Amino acid sequence: MVVDKPTDLLIHAGHALPLVGASVLTDAVIAVDNGTISYLGTAASAPRFAPSRTIHEPTGLVIPGLVNTHTHLAAHLWSTLCEDENIITALYEVWFPMEQYLTDEIVHCGGLLGLWDAVRSGVTTVANDEYFPDATARAVDKIGCRALIANRINEFPDARPPRYHRDRQEYELTFDRAKATNALDHNLELIDKWRNHGRVFPCLGPHAPDLLSTEMLRECSEAARLHDVKMLMHVAQSRAELAEVRRRGYKGSIAYLDDLGMVGPRLQGAHMVWLDDAEIDTAAASGMGMSWTPTIMMACESFAQIDRLLASGINIGFGTDCFGMDILEELRYALYAANYVRFEEPDSRLRAADVVRMATIGGARCLGLESVVGTIEVGKAADLAILNLSDPCFIPMTNAIEAIAYRARGRHVLYTIVGGDVIYEDGRLTHVDADRVLADAAAAGQEWIERSREILEGAGVAPRLRGSGSAWFP
């Protein structure tokens, strides 16, 4: 007699896109045991299962969970505050100064908000650097997703963040070694506390080559090696950074970091805009990961040399930075913008398959998680998103990869699953009370803005907010 095979979760969907090989599975069955994919195939060839839970979505498309390789989750609390300003002005005159008023509670509430936005758009893994990283790690633990979490280590005094004068392209930067040393110590405590969590991967967050002294960069690099962790870092993100690195005697940030021995598989660099061809080759050959952040870079009036970067073979994933968390939106902007800005040869263009891979296995590789997530394969963690193809955007469905790249939005996500745990379904998070998250985040945002009132008045943001629906500047 044939005995049905007990299994924790059985997914039976219209289609699955394993991203292993080129094929899309039709009438797909995925079984999950102990958080791991134990079977993948078609319904016709599947054994009989006796599942504890079944998800049956005849019009569903199962994809690997999306990976957002560069986030600042609590920045959600910052949205609509000064998005109409030039982003560089906003960053240096509002965001950096306001960060001194963050608290553990504010970061935790902002983290939950940001993760909610990520998870509802099919993101299962994020990589986040921010102050109060333990608060973010707790938010990740609660929501149920997967994350690399780093403390933000920089050396500028809290009360005197760097100032960049765009008109003169001049940079005012002072350093406070004690602050950076404290931040590194704090980061090491985080690593100690979360090292064995399973879904939270603590790592180091040296902020950027210009925002730390050479000595502190060396210390961070040595600590990453000693503790065997990744480094999440902004690299070649601005003209200001390039000017500072040149002042230190290097042609660019990768040349500088390479001289310090920091360029290698341990490094995950976000942005990577201001690089020359030789630096791109160095970065690619080193095995480092790159987080491509097209939207925020366009807001900064710059764009990574994506044609050169792709040709170099560097590991590329997508990051949204502080511009929302929806990777599906990001990959569409990436497609259109890259083909407009960079690809001049008609045969050489960014294609749907490129960006879908970048948003999944590319991101996983970029974070060193390619053996765990990024594709749907037996033995890998069951980190999955299920999209609803029964929607005006997808009828008739002729090409799953193009459907994702050109049409899918967060609203099409039916389920987000991490390690076999359904953390989002029916439009709601399963492990936290959404009303509570909203209420707490509103209170935290209010507290942060109150604490930053002087900065917002000084930077000229407050007058613009008066009468614009802001609760704090009526």
Ligand SMILES: [Zn+2]
């Ligand atoms: Zn960033």
